[in-house]
Amino acid sequence: MTLAEALRALALAAPQDRPSEDAMFGEAPAAAPADAGTAPARPSEDAMFGESAAPAAADAGIAEAPGAAQSRDEAQLSGPALKSRFDTEETASDPLKIGGTLYLRAQTTWLDNTPPEKWTFAAPALLDAYLDARPNERIRGFALARLRYDPSLPGQSTTSFFPGAPAATSTNPSVALDQLWIKFDVAKTVFVTAGRQKVKWGTGRLWQPTDFLNNTRRDPLAPFDQRLGINAVKVHVPVESLGWNFYGFGLLDNDGPASVLGKVGGALRAEFVLGQTELGLDGVWVKGRRPRYGVDLSSALGPIDAYVDVAFRDGHDFTVWKPGSSIDPTRPFDTLYEATTPEGIQVMVAGGLAWTVSYNEKNTLTVGAEYFYNPVGTDSKSLYPWLLYQGTYTPFYAGKHYAGLFVIAPGLPDLPWVTMSFNALLNASDPSGIVRLDAFFRVLTYLQLEAFVSANVGGAGGEFRFGLDLPPIPLGDGTTSPAVHVAPPNASAGVGLRISI
Numbered sequence: 001m002t003l004a005e006a007l008r009a010l011a012l013a014a015p016q017d018r019p020s021e022d023a024m025f026g027e028a029p030a031a032a033p034a035d036a037g038t039a040p041a042r043p044s045e046d047a048m049f050g051e052s053a054a055p056a057a058a059d060a061g062i063a064e065a066p067g068a069a070q071s072r073d074e075a076q077l078s079g080p081a082l083k084s085r086f087d088t089e090e091t092a093s094d095p096l097k098i099g100g101t102l103y104l105r106a107q108t109t110w111l112d113n114t115p116p117e118k119w120t121f122a123a124p125a126l127l128d129a130y131l132d133a134r135p136n137e138r139i140r141g142f143a144l145a146r147l148r149y150d151p152s153l154p155g156q157s158t159t160s161f162f163p164g165a166p167a168a169t170s171t172n173p174s175v176a177l178d179q180l181w182i183k184f185d186v187a188k189t190v191f192v193t194a195g196r197q198k199v200k201w202g203t204g205r206l207w208q209p210t211d212f213l214n215n216t217r218r219d220p221l222a223p224f225d226q227r228l229g230i231n232a233v234k235v236h237v238p239v240e241s242l243g244w245n246f247y248g249f250g251l252l253d254n255d256g257p258a259s260v261l262g263k264v265g266g267a268l269r270a271e272f273v274l275g276q277t278e279l280g281l282d283g284v285w286v287k288g289r290r291p292r293y294g295v296d297l298s299s300a301l302g303p304i305d306a307y308v309d310v311a312f313r314d315g316h317d318f319t320v321w322k323p324g325s326s327i328d329p330t331r332p333f334d335t336l337y338e339a340t341t342p343e344g345i346q347v348m349v350a351g352g353l354a355w356t357v358s359y360n361e362k363n364t365l366t367v368g369a370e371y372f373y374n375p376v377g378t379d380s381k382s383l384y385p386w387l388l389y390q391g392t393y394t395p396f397y398a399g400k401h402y403a404g405l406f407v408i409a410p411g412l413p414d415l416p417w418v419t420m421s422f423n424a425l426l427n428a429s430d431p432s433g434i435v436r437l438d439a440f441f442r443v444l445t446y447l448q449l450e451a452f453v454s455a456n457v458g459g460a461g462g463e464f465r466f467g468l469d470l471p472p473i474p475l476g477d478g479t480t481s482p483a484v485h486v487a488p489p490n491a492s493a494g495v496g497l498r499i500s501i
Contacts, residue, residue, distance in 0.1 A: 095136075100129035100501050105450075107494025111487040112460065112467065124150045126226075128178070140183045146228070149173035179229045191236040196229040199249075201269065201282055202309045202350075203296045206404040206425070207372040207396070209311035209348035210294030212284045213267060215253060217397055220404070221423060221436055223450070243273035254286040263287055276300045290314035301353075308351035315342030318376040319392065321383055337386050342376060349373045352404075362416070365409050372402040379429040381461045385468055398463055399429035417442040425464070432462025450496035460488040 103126040108119050126148055133141040153172045181195030202208035206220040213230050231252035238245050251265035252258040258265070265286035272279045277299040284292045291314070298307035321337045352370030359365055377400040378387070387393040396402070407422040419440040426433040436454035443449060460467040467488030473481045 095134055097132040097134075098130070099132070100127060101498065102127050102501060103496065103498045105494060105496040107452075107492060109492045110490045112490050114487050121152055122150060123152050124148065130179075138185050138188070142179055142181055142183075144177075144179040146176045146178045147173055148176070176228055181229075189237070191238070193234040193236070195233075196231050197234065198225075198229045199232070199234070200225070201280070201294065201296070203280075203298045203307040204309050204350040204370060204372075205352065205354070205368065205406060206370045206423075207350040207402065208309060209350050209372070209374070210280075210282065210296055210309045212282070212292050212294065212311075213249070213251070217394060220396060220425065221434070221454075223438070245269075245271040247271075251284075251286060254288065256288075290317055292317075303355060303357070305354045305356075306351075307354075308349065311348040313346045313348065313376075315344055315346050315376075318342055318346065320376055321378070321386060321390075337383065346375050348375065360413060363409070363411055363413055366407070368406050370404045370406070372404075374400050374402070377401075377429065381430045381432075381459075381463070384461070384463070384466065385470065395463075396425075399427040401428040402426065403428060427458075427463045430458055430462030430464070432456070432458030432464040434464040446500050448498040450498065452492075452494050454492045456489045456491065465489060 104123075105125070106121075106123045108121045110116075110119055126146065128144055128146050130142065130144040150172055153170075156169070156171050158169045177196060179196050179198060181193050181197045183191065183193045185191045199213050200208070200211055200218075201213065202210045208218065211218070213232070214227055215230075216227055218225050218227060233250040235248045236245065237247075247267075247269040249267035249269075251267060254263055254265040256263065265284065267282065267284040269280065269282040272281075277297065280294075280296040282294045282296075293312040294310065296307070296309045298305065300306075318341070320340050320342055322340055324335050324338045350370065350372040352368055354366055354368035356364055356366045374397055377398055378384075379400050384393065384398065387398065403426045405422075405424040407420075409420040412418045412420065419442075421438040421440075422436070423438075424433065424435045434454055434456050436452060438450065438452045441449040456465045458465050465488040466486065468484055468486040470481075470484040472483055
């Protein structure tokens with residue numbers, strides 16, 4: 001358990017006609033291990049979002065003529081359907097698909113100097129259910145609802161690390177809308193997606209500083225991106241001859257919901273292919289926030305893929321806390337730190353290298369390393385309790401310097417139904433780190449068994465070994481906070497089951 005897990009309160013291999021997990025969650029499709037049995041073909045990410053979807057099966061006809069038993073009025077009112085001048089495609093014979101995913105997990109965390117009966121335990125369950133409507137190859141509607149439930153938690157709870165700190169209220173179970181969009185094209189040249197949809201910018205595997213459109217950061221250790229979609233209208237203009245893409249966004253999730261026109265934001269992104277190099281340029285303009293700009297670059301250096309994401313943010317978008325210049329003994333906790341605002345443009349950089357090698361005819365291994373520089377992060381772990389108190393702590397983005405290693409083996413020799421994944425993350429500003437090994441086993445074609453073990457390293461109090469011992473402290477309102485004790489984690493382990501339904 002990291003500090004991120006202490007604050008938080010799945011990827012499915014889809015069966016027949018069900019969109020792939022990569023499609024549903026907006027990730028680049030990863031090579032899936034072969035099963036002992038042969039599963040039906042699954043739609044690709046492009047098919048999921050309609051970029052180059054395969055044509056739907058044409059219906060036998062537009063409509064049948066009214067039967068002889070119908071009256072003249074019935075025949076006139078419900079006669080054969082006619083195409084409008086805008087119709088160019090035949091209707092699909094089976095335009096609606098219904099499906100989903102059930103993901104059950106159980107995990108425990110070994111806490112330092114704590115007997116096993118007091119180790120933390122959680123059993124989160126996730127259910128995704130979707131409706132996928134494709135009346136023809138040029139029109140698509142998609143809706144996905146998510147149910148979360150954890151029997152180890154109460155029905156409703158309010159959590160806060162400190163008295164007076166922002167509290168998080170949660171219900172159990174909870175239901176959320178992940179996606180709700182309609183997609184169509186204009187003359188097969190311009191593609192429009194309107195509604196709640198998945199969007200992710202950036203090339204980084206572990207950190208994405210240019211992922212501006214999502215209000216929360218992705219957990220790099222999570223098996224898939226569990227963030228909900230954003231509310232937007234996306235216009236995509238591809239230039240197929242060059243491999244270029246241009247995107248425009250109308251944003252409704254900005255500084256609060258866009259209840260008036262003045263709150264509607266905008267974003268632009270351009271993607272260029274220049275030889276073996278791919279370049280992305282993007283910008284976001286939202287009322288109440290300063291413009292944000294990003295550049296991402298990826299290229300092949302022989303057998304090695306290199307990538308870098310650079311975000312340009314105005315310093316006034318951030319609050320950086322530093323030790324207070326003077327401490328009031330009657331209110332030590334409130335005067336211990338003071339807020340500062342960085343000046344000028346803050347440049348956040350994430351870059352890495354990845355090498356994929358085929359070590360036999362059927363198996364590959366990907367090894368990579370990544371570094372992230374965050375100028376508005378802290379270089380002192382003593383600030384974490386204060387950031388928690390202020391409600392401004394951001395997991396995996398709290399420190400200034402991060403580094404990561406990852407190894408992915410999609411299928412093992414003679415065990416094509418087994419996939420292994422290894423990740424190691426280091427917060428060099430603490431310093432603290434976490435190493436995690438995941439194993440995925442495909443059985444019975446559609447059932448996936450999962451298991452993971454992780455170890456937390458570094459001194460107590462760091463991001464990945466967060467521990468806290470606070471004595472009673474006088475607060476500004478004249479009261480005194482109770483003592484707070486949080487034992488740092490040493491290791492975690494868990495198992496999971498996923499099935500497509």
